[in-house]
Amino acid sequence: AQSVTQPDIHITVSEGASLELRCNYSYGATPYLFWYVQSPGQGLQLLLKYFSGDTLVQGIKGFEAEFKRSQSSFNLRKPSVHWSDAAEYFCAAYTGGFKTIFGAGTRLFVKA
């Protein structure tokens, strides 16, 4: 079955430290892949997306993600986290047929 897995329910990092959020997908072909961020009480906002081509994609707010076909992964990274990055992050996969599947999310806590 098609699925998106985010292994970490929550992660805590210190402000200024680097961040990596993990995402794995299960799908026969390479789906379109996305990372969304959700701040408390807000809808989801797209950070970046991968369709094809360069496997390292840049997004907004200094985020980047790397697609690794061999590992079926699409991990989100940021070199230096700011306190305003505290939010919930969702990985999603568009598997065709106009269907987008979301992972369960990873909540990021940032400590001073």
Added chain:
Amino acid sequence: EAGVAQSPRYKIIEKRQSVAFWCNPISGHATLYWYQQILGQGPKLLIQFQNNGVVDDSQLPKDRFSAERLKGVDSTLKIQPAKLEDSAVYLCASSRGDGNEKLFFGSGTQLSVL
């Protein structure tokens, strides 16, 4: 451009009551989605429209949930009768529907069923 509009922002009802949510997508977006997000979980697709036709409603509990998108623009999602487990945030999203499946989300309606 204006974003996806949803109302109401919050709703509190008792179980067995009915409730309706409204969504106005971004102008020109052909595809409209209703997602249910239970606390601590990722969004789960309830129903997806392409223009005014249903593309996918496989996860919609049809005995109590219904949705329509008349004229292919705004949409309403109804629950009747509500159960305690329906407490969640209901998110509406839209996309151009041209294969570039970037979703634009509304702020959601937070439903509490008591």
